[in-house]
Amino acid sequence: MEITLGDLDPGAELAELRAALLERPRRIPSRYFYDRRGSELFEAITELPEYYPTRAETALLEAHADEIARATGAEELVELGSGAASKTRILLDALARAGNLRTYVPLDVSEAMVRRSAEELAAAYPELTVHGLVADFHHHLDHIPPGEPRLVIFLGSTIGNLRPAEAVAFLRGIAAPMAPGDFFLLGVDLVKETAVIEAAYNDAAGLTAEFNRNILRVVNRLAGGDFEPDRFAHRAFFDPANRWIEMRLVARGAQTVRLPKLDLTLELADGEELLTEISCKYERRQVERMLARGGFSLDRWFTDDERLFGLALARHDASRPEGGSWHQGTI
Numbered sequence: 001m002e003i004t005l006g007d008l009d010p011g012a013e014l015a016e017l018r019a020a021l022l023e024r025p026r027r028i029p030s031r032y033f034y035d036r037r038g039s040e041l042f043e044a045i046t047e048l049p050e051y052y053p054t055r056a057e058t059a060l061l062e063a064h065a066d067e068i069a070r071a072t073g074a075e076e077l078v079e080l081g082s083g084a085a086s087k088t089r090i091l092l093d094a095l096a097r098a099g100n101l102r103t104y105v106p107l108d109v110s111e112a113m114v115r116r117s118a119e120e121l122a123a124a125y126p127e128l129t130v131h132g133l134v135a136d137f138h139h140h141l142d143h144i145p146p147g148e149p150r151l152v153i154f155l156g157s158t159i160g161n162l163r164p165a166e167a168v169a170f171l172r173g174i175a176a177p178m179a180p181g182d183f184f185l186l187g188v189d190l191v192k193e194t195a196v197i198e199a200a201y202n203d204a205a206g207l208t209a210e211f212n213r214n215i216l217r218v219v220n221r222l223a224g225g226d227f228e229p230d231r232f233a234h235r236a237f238f239d240p241a242n243r244w245i246e247m248r249l250v251a252r253g254a255q256t257v258r259l260p261k262l263d264l265t266l267e268l269a270d271g272e273e274l275l276t277e278i279s280c281k282y283e284r285r286q287v288e289r290m291l292a293r294g295g296f297s298l299d300r301w302f303t304d305d306e307r308l309f310g311l312a313l314a315r316h317d318a319s320r321p322e323g324g325s326w327h328q329g330t331i
């Protein structure tokens with residue numbers, strides 16, 4: 001097992017955070033949710049009765065993993081935003097049954113999660129080469145070591161955290177260097193009754209609220225800041241025009257927040273909101289269009305009877321002229 005630390009640039013991260021906090025509404029990029037505590041809270045959220053996406057996606061993987069393994073013939077599984085990689089085992093088992101599996105590459109910004117999942121999976125699959133990458137999937141795909149045929153997976157509807165134009169740019173970044181025989185598996189949350197979606201982000205146990213507020217602790221650590229998380233209320237609602245959930249933190253009372261490493265002092269009004277996450281909900285045709293614009297053609301579409309969640313298996317569209325390499329000797 002090997003772990004590689006990508007060259008995450010703390011200076012650029014702080015500059016991006018500062019710029020986001022100065023937007024209106026003020027914003028904190030969602031990837032700051034995932035320190036160790038944030039990743040643990042997210043894992044706990046995935047087990048809540050209201051949080052249907054993980055159960056629905058797991059069931060789809062269980063039902064279709066063997067078909068996916070046969071269709072792709074993949075020897076290497078690359079997982080973007082791998083987190084705890086709990087669902088990954090379903091695919092690893094199927095790829096192992098298909099007899100081709102050699103390598104697993106989990107990539108995540110959370111070093112703690114990459115280490116933990118890489119260690120657990122290397123122990124559970126002794127024959128498997130595990131190469132963990134602590135990296136940003138917007139910038140560091142070139143850190144992925146060579147190896148094919150490949151299946152690249154992006155689960156948990158993490159793509160929903162990107163605005164539509166960002167999602168297409170992100171897909172192009174994945175598609176360009178892929179070989180014609182490579183596949184991409186994308187998990188997406190589907191449009192459904194608003195009450196069902198909103199309940200998933202407003203659980204009765206208050207874990208999502210805690211997860212949301214935890215982002216302020218991460219920012220405090222990064223920026224030497226003095227946000228008081230308990231002085232913010234959690235708010236999550238479905239925006240039907242954009243078809244996305246917005247998660248916000250609402251200031252309880254006017255407050256001054258000092259962030260010395262960002263050279264920034266925020267004067268927040270009572271009720272002022274910080275946007276911490278969007279989570280887009282899709283329909284199949286939108287996913288197909290987004291994949292096409294990103295350089296993929298949809299090969300298979302899997303969904304459940306209730307149309308809660310979708311899994312799109314796509315091929316790199318070889319008619320696209322661009323090419324490149326994920327492994328340009330950076331590491």
Ligand SMILES: C[S@@+](CC[C@H](N)C(=O)[O-])C[C@H]1O[C@@H](n2cnc3c(N)ncnc32)[C@H](O)[C@@H]1O
Nearest residue numbers: 031034081082083108109110136137155156158
């Ligand atoms: C919604 S969770 C999904 C985790 C897991 N894939 C699942 O399906 O349960 C999103 C994951 O993406 C990671 N992540 C978010 N932004 C990232 C980025 N820019 N680069 C790499 N990983 C990122 C987070 O650390 C987190 O583990």
